[in-house]
Amino acid sequence: MKLIELYVKEVMRRLPEKKRGEVEAELRSMIGARLPKDYSEQDVKNILSELGHPAVLASSYAERPLYLIGPRYYDLYLQLLKLILPIAIAVATIIILIVTIVSGAGEEPVFTIIGDLVGGIISGIINTVIQAVFWLTLVLAIVERAEHSKSQRPLALNFEEWTPDSLREFSDRPHISKDKKIPRSQIFGSLIWTAIWTTVYFNADKLLGIYQEGQQGGLEFTTPIFNQEVLVSYWPLIILVVVLEITLAAYQWRAVQWTNKLALFNTFVQLTSVLIFVLVFTNSNLINQAFRQGVENVFGGPSALNWLIGSIVAVVIISSAIDAIQGIRKARI
Numbered sequence: 555m556k557l558i559e560l561y562v563k564e565v566m567r568r569l570p571e572k573k574r575g576e577v578e579a580e581l582r583s584m585i586g587a588r589l590p591k592d593y594s595e596q597d598v599k600n601i602l603s604e605l606g607h608p609a610v611l612a613s614s615y616a617e618r619p620l621y622l623i624g625p626r627y628y629d630l631y632l633q634l635l636k637l638i639l640p641i642a643i644a645v646a647t648i649i650i651l652i653v654t655i656v657s658g659a660g661e662e663p664v665f666t667i668i669g670d671l672v673g674g675i676i677s678g679i680i681n682t683v684i685q686a687v688f689w690l691t692l693v694l695a696i697v698e699r700a701e702h703s704k705s706q707r708p709l710a711l712n713f714e715e716w717t718p719d720s721l722r723e724f725s726d727r728p729h730i731s732k733d734k735k736i737p738r739s740q741i742f743g744s745l746i747w748t749a750i751w752t753t754v755y756f757n758a759d760k761l762l763g764i765y766q767e768g769q770q771g772g773l774e775f776t777t778p779i780f781n782q783e784v785l786v787s788y789w790p791l792i793i794l795v796v797v798l799e800i801t802l803a804a805y806q807w808r809a810v811q812w813t814n815k816l817a818l819f820n821t822f823v824q825l826t827s828v829l830i831f832v833l834v835f836t837n838s839n840l841i842n843q844a845f846r847q848g849v850e851n852v853f854g855g856p857s858a859l860n861w862l863i864g865s866i867v868a869v870v871i872i873s874s875a876i877d878a879i880q881g882i883r884k885a886r887i
Contacts, residue, residue: 835866
């Protein structure tokens with residue numbers, strides 16, 4: 555019976571892998587022993603109603619407290635966390651990014667700026683997660699204690715009580731293999747990378763260039779590599795890339811695994827980013843004249859600088875192509 559399979563699956567996914575085999579056999583045996591010989595779908599529903607919500611039953615097998623606030627609201631609590639956290643993290647990253655760009659990078663070396671930025675993003679994300687978990691836990695704890703209903707059946711995201719019919723919504727849920735699953739660390743890394751390159755881009759005249767030892771010790775920034783006016787002139791396209799990359803990260807968080815639609819969107823983001831990158835880097839006025847002259851004096855002509863720019867463009871194109879192809883390959887697994 556399909557409902558039995560769905561019920562067992564929902565219980566198993568809440569248990570550690572090492573316990574699933576034993577518990578699954580025991581649970582199937584228990585359900586089979588309670589059913590009559592010529593059972594109907596209603597008989598199955600009655601048995602599953604007696605067993606209760608899969609999360610509650612799983613907690614009895616887990617041999618540890620499974621709930622942060624209470625059985626009735628626990629599954630609702632987890633669903634709300636999965637819905638709220640990616641939005642809160644994306645908003646926090648955007649705010650940190652905007653504040654960093656608006657406030658300017660200062661006169662510190664580029665590695666110091668990047669280190670401070672990464673530290674700020676990580677601490678901002680951690681603080682956001684702590685705040686979201688705290689306030690959601692507090693709100694649901696208050697709601698649970700203020701509720702006058704005597705029912706102990708867990709609630710779903712639509713605030714309706716669980717019944718065996720609720721299992722049907724999981725009937726089309728696919729099994730997620732390790733190859734298709736998108737690690738959370740990868741998503742966080744992409745957000746941090748977006749913040750880093752955007753900050754460096756809008757502060758390139760203060761970060762990227764020639765550093766020389768100052769009169770009072772330490773490194774002193776002397777000659778920028780890029781013409782900042784040219785970089786800033788492309789700001790609408792750069793903001794478009796930032797929005798696309800943040801949207802992609804949110805999409806990946808929500809999707810959990812690679813799908814054809816996600817792979818197609820990832821390909822679109824990679825292609826758009828590469829086209830804009832090539833457009834910016836092929837601008838003849840991009841390189842600061844003082845830096846260009848210095849390189850030509852050292853290497854005896856513009857060939858070295860042209861070769862370096864061409865190599866950077868080639869690396870970006872290849873890496874973006876590999877990223878897009880990997881997404882398509884994983885979606886087809």
